[in-house]
Amino acid sequence: MAENGHKEHPKYFRIFWWLLALTIIEVAVAIPEYAVVLKAILLIGLACSKAALVAIYFMHLKFERRTLAAIVLTPFIICVFLVIMLMPDLTLDTRLDGIEKPAAEVVDTLSH
Amino acid sequence: MEHATTLDHAEDVYEPSLTPDSLGKLGMWVFLVGDTMSFGALLAAYAALRAGAGIVGWVPPSEILGINLTAFMTFLLICSSVTMVKALESIQDGNVGRMCDFLGLTILGGIIFLGLQAYEWYHLIHHGLTLTGIPEHGLSGAAIGGSTLFGPTFYAITGFHGMHVTGGVIYLIVILRNGWSGRYTAEFNHEVEIVGLYWHFVDLIWIMVFTFIYLL
Numbered sequence: 001m002a003e004n005g006h007k008e009h010p011k012y013f014r015i016f017w018w019l020l021a022l023t024i025i026e027v028a029v030a031i032p033e034y035a036v037v038l039k040a041i042l043l044i045g046l047a048c049s050k051a052a053l054v055a056i057y058f059m060h061l062k063f064e065r066r067t068l069a070a071i072v073l074t075p076f077i078i079c080v081f082l083v084i085m086l087m088p089d090l091t092l093d094t095r096l097d098g099i100e101k102p103a104a105e106v107v108d109t110l111s112h
Numbered sequence: 113m114e115h116a117t118t119l120d121h122a123e124d125v126y127e128p129s130l131t132p133d134s135l136g137k138l139g140m141w142v143f144l145v146g147d148t149m150s151f152g153a154l155l156a157a158y159a160a161l162r163a164g165a166g167i168v169g170w171v172p173p174s175e176i177l178g179i180n181l182t183a184f185m186t187f188l189l190i191c192s193s194v195t196m197v198k199a200l201e202s203i204q205d206g207n208v209g210r211m212c213d214f215l216g217l218t219i220l221g222g223i224i225f226l227g228l229q230a231y232e233w234y235h236l237i238h239h240g241l242t243l244t245g246i247p248e249h250g251l252s253g254a255a256i257g258g259s260t261l262f263g264p265t266f267y268a269i270t271g272f273h274g275m276h277v278t279g280g281v282i283y284l285i286v287i288l289r290n291g292w293s294g295r296y297t298a299e300f301n302h303e304v305e306i307v308g309l310y311w312h313f314v315d316l317i318w319i320m321v322f323t324f325i326y327l328l
Binding site: 009012013015016019020023026027030031036039040043044046047050051054055058059060068071072074075076078079082083086089 | 138141142144145146148149152153155156157159160164167174179183186187190191193194196197198201204305308309312313315316319320322323324327328
């Protein structure tokens with residue numbers, strides 16, 4: 001926060017052109033068919049850089065005290081943990097398949 | 113080493129204490145941090161359901177969702193973020209009329225965004241993407257099949273974001289009305305900055321939603 005009345009305004013239009021260019025690159029990267037993992041890494045990288053530009057310049061994080069930036073980064077780190085914690089569930093289908101098979105065998109032996 | 117710690121400490125001491133202005137800003141930031149977790153949970157749940165369905169079990173989004181329209185919607189939100197920072201810049205320079213013009217443009221951007229989203233939803237529902245089903249044919253004309261969870265996750269996430277845009281438009285209209293009645297000056301304008309934080313956050317979330325729901 002600038003306490004002294006007139007402050008230098010950041011060059012917002014430069015950020016706008018960057019965001020526009022990154023959006024166009026993103027769409028260009030998304031359309032062709034190729035390795036899913038590579039595509040995901042590229043797209044998430046581009047999206048995060050766009051989000052960072054908005055937060056740093058438009059939301060003035062660059063001009064705030066560092067404590068605030070630490071507070072703001074916290075949920076993003078927690079979200080990464082959230083995804084890691086969900087990892088076991090990502091393969092839920094295959095695990096259910098594994099459980100169903102022995103169960104069917106048990107029913108089979110019981111009916112005999 | 114000791115020298116460095118004293119310097120760090122000195123920096124802490126010289127930080128300005130919280131004022132009513134910065135308290136309001138801190139409050140908005142804390143709300144946004146919580147809101148990030150809401151969107152984070154929705155997107156993580158989407159990732160879990162999609163990964164659980166496997167690659168063949170989930171229709172490629174490009175077969176159902178039109179990317180051109182949403183790319184334009186992204187562009188629109190980025191533009192409205194620029195008009196928002198311009199509104200704040202204007203009032204910091206003491207120009208009330210210019211601030212009102214830019215706020216008006218920001219509101220217009222939000223309303224067009226909502227209109228396009230309603231148009232998109234209307235077409236998707238018409239096409240067969242509902243809370244319980246997916247269309248039989250994709251945009252390329254090929255027959256498609258996959259998890260029917262595509263619809264509910266799509267509508268929940270874009271709908272939650274759309275509600276935020278609606279709230280933001282109402283919030284901006286209140287601030288614009290205050291601006292018209294001469295509430296803001298070059299010295300008193302933190303409320304404009306705070307509505308800006310909310311608006312940029314909505315833009316930031318859309319950048320993420322656009323990538324995860326439409327492009328990936």
